[in-house]
Amino acid sequence: MQLAIDIGNTAVKWGAFEGRTLLESGHGMPGELLQHARRTLLCASGEVPAELAELPRLTADTPLPIRLNYKTPATLGPDRIAAACGAWSLHPGEPTLVVDCGTCITLEYVSADGTYHGGAIMPGLGMKLQALHTFTAKLPLLDIASVQKAPVLGRSTEECIAAGTLGAAQMAVAAYVATLRGVAPGLNVLLTGGDAERIAPTGTEGREHQPQLTLIGLNEIMIHHEK
Helix, strand or coil: CEEEEEECCCCEEEEEEECCEEEEEEECCCCCHHHHCCEEEEEECCCCCHHHCCCCECCCCCCCCCEECCCCHHHCCHHHHHHHHHHHHHCCCCCEEEEEECCEEEEEEECCCCEEEEEEEEECHHHHHHHHHHCCCCCCCCCHHHCCCCCCCCCCHHHHHHHHHHHHHHHHHHHHHHHHHHHCCCCEEEEECCCHHHHCCCCCCCEEECCCHHHHHHHHHHHHHCC
């Protein structure tokens, strides 16, 4: 059994795999699974709990199933690397764009030859909502759960905030997809992260929701090590 652990900015997620089959997954500490795992790999974007501090960690120096075409690999987040490897494992030989909608919204592009070419980082929905409230005198702090629809033209302060946060994120992602489709026909779009269903460009051909993408990528890296 391989155990993949993703430590994000707000939560710890884990997945137990046998080969490429996900046996079970959950949030929080993996408990007794740590004792039974044949191999473990940790992806740490947030603070690592003391009980996991000695586990192997994913870095840009870890042998990967993809190639990194990135100017500063030492600064490349392990969650971004894992998501890109997960995308390649699900669509080998095909161009793929990962849209990870978490604390930040990150985009990762992997070309058909298995090369990671970077992408983009932008504030996530919660960050945008908090910034509007913090850095203005009168704009209210909207609960992210209440931001479900994004009108093009808001007709109240709340609607305008939704248009400028959720709507802007949707348009940005849609523009990236359209631009990459111009150079990579048949592009797959893989969505992951807690806000994926809110931000997803609806009706996009090749669109998939892959909530366990980072864990899938960590497992693929462990499989690559054994070849």
